Amino acid sequence: MTEEAKPSAEKKDKPKRPIEILRDRHGGMSKELKEFFNEQQRVFKAIKTALKAGPKTVPQLAAECKLDSPKTMWHVMALRRDGDLVESAERDGYLVYSLKGEER
């Protein structure tokens, strides 16, 4: 056994944490989930950044973030449910969303 290999052998003997047991049993995080999760974080960030400049409707957010409108709608509703966004007004038949605490 080489010297470099020793630490990993010691690591193997260390009992696994429960979350590691779950991860190993389910084969880790799938590629699809990883992509889905990364994209989700990117969309949330893009929406919040766009709203820092002022309140917007879903079509306005979609255009600014270069996303399709249904996808933007779903993410806006997820942020709204989390309390990050609020409905601040109604404009031309659409609701206008603002970051919480920055309603105008």
Add this chain to the structure above:
Amino acid sequence: MAEIRNRYDALVIGGGIAGIQAALDLGEQGFEVLLVDRYPSIGGVMVGLNKVFPTLDCSSCICTPRMAEAAHHERIQLQTYTEVRSVVRQGTDFEVDLVLKPRYLDEDTCIGCNECELACPVHVPHEFDYGLGSRRAIYIPHGNAIPQKAVLVPGECVFCGKCEKVCPTHCIDFTQEARRATTTVGTVIIATGLQITPMDKKPEYGGSRFPNVMSPLAMERIQSSNGPYGRVLRPADGKIPRSIAYVQCAGSRDRSIGIPYCSRVCCMYALKQALLLRHYIHDVDVTLYHMDIRAFGKGYEQFYRRVMAEGVKVIKGKVAKITEVDNYDLLLRVELLDEDGRVVERRHDLVVLSQGLVPAWHPKGTIDVAEADDGFLLTPEAKVNPSFTTMDGVFVAGVAAGPKDIPDAIVEAGEAAMAAANYLYVARRRARIQEPALVH
């Protein structure tokens, strides 16, 4: 969580309103009942509905007290997130094989505080809102869920461990695995309920392609005060809809999709939703395109007249095709049946397909009871014993036997409970007769 005991008087499969009612009726008569649901909460479809027709009572306000009563009943053991693998007759009894799916937490110590859900970084489409809203990879099914216990979906987990760290009772247990359990029961009631016709059954309606063509159950959630948007908005872009169409018989009375029967509830739920839309959105245009309106229940005809009086347009017309035009609006090609079949095109902001009811579960491979041609359980004595299946001692309640509304499902659940109780009494009497007499 209570362990599965060796014996119960009755097994009720399905914790929707019919299964709950059957379990309560048996429990009240003194029988020990095991109530099994494959989902993490009981309540079935009804707990997700907004209001019920024709009274417009709040649906969950009717459903949740019964859910709570079943959960706290001293003779009913609730077993959620559990699959029934097999039910096999043994004499007059039945051997039952169950799979208890892991929630990845200790149900006895989980206090339903939601801290785990709030800490989880993954948002996924929420089944309870038919994908319109979001939940986390670990979540409590909904605000009215019983039990109020979280459940983790490993396939959606990013294995960050945040839920475990924030849990105030340290109930998270990532090492849990599915468990098998067996028991013996004296009788079985199948109350496995319904699904709606799949949205892609009629591709010409674009149900699975156009975001503003939606299912009636999704509309129930949108109309609910605890729904995904908090108000009625279009899923495509958040627009407040000004013109909404209902397409009747979009998933039943249609041989071309293999569903020739009438689903019995679509006319009434569409009328109810249409009326409520008129209440929720000022001056909204709501149009129902139908073949004929079937308002057959108590107070239903009066409700139909009220809906029309309150401004809902009810047009006898068959929708041939729906296409998406600019801004996610929808163009309906309609044959007007009252105008000699004249074909017109009508533009709407939002379309609800009045989908029919299909069975949520099929017994093949689990229990040897027969299905009818329509896929619902066969009830060979439908006129005189509507809850009897093709197996002695196994009964059916609710929509598992065929499409029906909530009052009919509850009435039939009571009948199924009475028939099951009768079966138990007869089986016990026969068992006593067969016992050898003691000789002194």
